[in-house]
Amino acid sequence: MVNGPTTPIPVKASPSSADPIVPAVPIGPPPAGFRDILLREGPEGFARAVRNHQGLLLMDTTFRDAHQSLLATRVRTHDLKKISPYVAHNFNKLFSIENWGGATFDVAMRFLYECPWRRLQELRELIPNIPFQMLLRGANAVGYTNYPDNVVFKFCEVAKENGMDVFRVFDSLNYLPNLLLGMEAVGSAGGVVEAAISYTGDVADPSRTKYSLQYYMDLAEELVRAGTHILCIKDMAGLLKPAACTMLVSSLRDRFPDLPLHIHTHDTSGAGVAAMLACAQAGADVVDVASDSMSGMTSQPSMGALVACTRGTPLDTGVPLERVFDYSEYWEGARGLYAAFDCTATMKSGNSDVYENEIPGGQYTNLHFQAHSMGLGSKFKEVKKAYVEANQMLGDLIKVTPSSKIVGDLAQFMVQNGLSRADAEAQAEELSFPRSVVEFLQGYIGIPYGGFPEPLRSKVLKDLPRVEGRPGASLPPLDLQALEKELIERHGEEVTPEDVLSAAMYPDVFTQYKDFTATFGPVDSLNTRLFLQGPKIAEEFEVELERGKTLHIKALAMSDLNWAGQRQVFFELNGQLRSILVKDTQAMKEMHFHPKALKDVKGQIGAPMPGKVIDIKVAAGDKVAKGQPLCVLSAMKMETVVTSPMEGTVRKVHVTTDMTLEGDDLILEIE
Numbered sequence: 001m002v003n004g005p006t007t008p009i010p011v012k013a014s015p016s017s018a019d020p021i022v023p024a025v026p027i028g029p030p031p032a033g034f035r036d037i038l039l040r041e042g043p044e045g046f047a048r049a050v051r052n053h054q055g056l057l058l059m060d061t062t063f064r065d066a067h068q069s070l071l072a073t074r075v076r077t078h079d080l081k082k083i084s085p086y087v088a089h090n091f092n093k094l095f096s097i098e099n100w101g102g103a104t105f106d107v108a109m110r111f112l113y114e115c116p117w118r119r120l121q122e123l124r125e126l127i128p129n130i131p132f133q134m135l136l137r138g139a140n141a142v143g144y145t146n147y148p149d150n151v152v153f154k155f156c157e158v159a160k161e162n163g164m165d166v167f168r169v170f171d172s173l174n175y176l177p178n179l180l181l182g183m184e185a186v187g188s189a190g191g192v193v194e195a196a197i198s199y200t201g202d203v204a205d206p207s208r209t210k211y212s213l214q215y216y217m218d219l220a221e222e223l224v225r226a227g228t229h230i231l232c233i234k235d236m237a238g239l240l241k242p243a244a245c246t247m248l249v250s251s252l253r254d255r256f257p258d259l260p261l262h263i264h265t266h267d268t269s270g271a272g273v274a275a276m277l278a279c280a281q282a283g284a285d286v287v288d289v290a291s292d293s294m295s296g297m298t299s300q301p302s303m304g305a306l307v308a309c310t311r312g313t314p315l316d317t318g319v320p321l322e323r324v325f326d327y328s329e330y331w332e333g334a335r336g337l338y339a340a341f342d343c344t345a346t347m348k349s350g351n352s353d354v355y356e357n358e359i360p361g362g363q364y365t366n367l368h369f370q371a372h373s374m375g376l377g378s379k380f381k382e383v384k385k386a387y388v389e390a391n392q393m394l395g396d397l398i399k400v401t402p403s404s405k406i407v408g409d410l411a412q413f414m415v416q417n418g419l420s421r422a423d424a425e426a427q428a429e430e431l432s433f434p435r436s437v438v439e440f441l442q443g444y445i446g447i448p449y450g451g452f453p454e455p456l457r458s459k460v461l462k463d464l465p466r467v468e469g470r471p472g473a474s475l476p477p478l479d480l481q482a483l484e485k486e487l488i489e490r491h492g493e494e495v496t497p498e499d500v501l502s503a504a505m506y507p508d509v510f511t512q513y514k515d516f517t518a519t520f521g522p523v524d525s526l527n528t529r530l531f532l533q534g535p536k537i538a539e540e541f542e543v544e545l546e547r548g549k550t551l552h553i554k555a556l557a558m559s560d561l562n563w564a565g566q567r568q569v570f571f572e573l574n575g576q577l578r579s580i581l582v583k584d585t586q587a588m589k590e591m592h593f594h595p596k597a598l599k600d601v602k603g604q605i606g607a608p609m610p611g612k613v614i615d616i617k618v619a620a621g622d623k624v625a626k627g628q629p630l631c632v633l634s635a636m637k638m639e640t641v642v643t644s645p646m647e648g649t650v651r652k653v654h655v656t657t658d659m660t661l662e663g664d665d666l667i668l669e670i671e
Contacts, residue, residue, distance in 0.1 A: 020333025
């Protein structure tokens with residue numbers, strides 16, 4: 001109430017005032033589903049049942065990829081739990097529900113202040129009959145970098161224990177050693193291995209030779225030889241056109257008659273339903289869809305459309321269409337609560353230009369938001385054009401997290417500094433490229449198909465170290481027991497094995513999450529409107545901490561600012577009058593005018609973009625060489641290293657760590 005939302009809000013829009021309508025659910029246990037087969041017959045028997053199933057099977061992405069693509073991954077466990085019993089009772093014919101992994105893992109802690117493992121445990125209790133599916137970034141697990149192998153293995157083991165069933169394993173460069181490591185980790189945990197080939201280019205276009213049909217067939221051979229239970233084509237940008245679907249899927253079907261095929265796409269161009277129907281007709285067993293009100297644009301194709309189009313045909317999904325309508329109505333209401341994160345604030349439709357720029361669905365909306373936040377909103381068309389150039393500069397990559405982020409960071413860097421591809425390549429030795437680009441060229445995420453781009457790589461890296469082979473292979477194992485001990489010392493006794501893995505993947509994010517919940521308690525039990533907005537004066541609300549333990553709270557009044565910069569907030573708690581002093585952080589920000597770097601004064605170094613200072617590498621009096629890193633800025637997950645344009649001595653540093661800067665704010669002076 002005093003300081004506004006604690007989670008960053010990209011768009012000034014309030015949550016809708018109406019609560020989503022939860023449809024009625026019958027009493028008693030839900031009907032049997034595919035998970036019963038998996039528990040009874042194991043991963044191999046499950047894969048056989050999927051392959052022998054008559055009709056098309058669906059995976060519902062509403063619980064993960066749909067909101068990751070449309071609502072910046074912000075949907076809270078609170079709203080997922082409400083609809084879960086309905087899903088269990090009405091959609092037992094689904095192949096799976098994708099509800100975990102990808103960006104949901106860190107966003108849960110970073111922005112929603114809830115535990116991603118608790119989400120998995122609570123949903124599993126409510127949906128015992130439908131397999132759960134997650135997205136695993138190969139050797140990157142659910143992070144953006146490589147982790148020691150033992151962390152990836154332990155992660156899969158604990159995820160399986162907590163109720164995960166099907167693991168879709170991909171690598172952002174289709175780099176085989178990283179894929180095989182992820183597959184091995186899932187296999188040894190006893191999960192269903194769904195190895196995914198990330199799709200780019202166009203196999204039906206003879207002029208696109210780098211990623212040809214033969215390229216995909218050869219990669220599929222390797223994954224089948226390595227023992228995948230199911231093969232997935234992950235079309236993360238929605239580039240599969242019906243003709244390419246027919247070619248690719250029928251070739252795979254002919255080559256591997258007994259292997260279940262699962263196809264994933266995004267509907268950015270608007271052709272998603274047509275593409276998925278073409279895949280089904282060519283022999284795919286499973287396709288990905290999302291609830292109607294959470295489908296389309298950069299999300300998946302509509303569930304209702306596929307159910308209706310296949311009804312009464314040999315591909316009939318067996319999913320009741322009327323139930324799909326009620327499900328969609330719930331999500332329409334729930335989506336209104338997340339208006340501040342909805343991509344439709346800045347994007348009004350899908351766009352077929354994705355066939356040219358190949359931006360993945362989950363990144364398209366993010367880039368759009370980022371462009372607006374960095375003051376490049378009007379230049380989004382330029383950002384998309386620069387994305388194509390950046391991709392070509394890096395050698396035409398497979399683009400999906402984290403490789404897509406590298407291309408996106410480079411594109412925004414080029415637009416911001418007014419660089420064409422030719423400029424960037426010519427000045428490669430002097431420019432301070434985003435950190436992600438430099439680390440990619442060092443080999444930190446693996447080796448791209450066709451090798452690294454030269455001479456760009458040599459120019460950018462100069463004498464920086466390079467990683468040869470699989471990045472994780474050279475990392476020593478992480479001592480998880482020592483980490484657990486450290487966490488218990490810091491956060492007290494109630495550290496779980498799950499917490500240890502959260503901390504291993506995201507040490508800083510986990511610490512902030514634990515500190516936040518230690519201060520504010522279980523905010524995940526608040527409804528979404530209260531979580532994002534706080535209560536209005538005189539509003540009464542209930543908070544259920546656990547079954548049978550409910551607080552009745554009524555907000556009464558808020559005082560003026562006192563001399564210490566605090567406000568007193570009065571409220572009723574279970575009928576008792578209470579008050580609490582809250583520091584008003586907005587009022588406390590005394591007017592601080594930051595000097596700007598003057599373009600014509602040599603040695604004044606300004607911020608290349610708005611962002612937060614996360615690291616300062618030099619101090620006053622230090623000698624610096626040309627190209628030496630001075631400080632690191634971060635904006636919307638993108639980190640930029642600011643390097644020295646000249647050699648000299650640092651005269652004065654004008655920033656401190658955690659300071660928020662605007663573009664061109666003075667960072668330091670060199671003479």
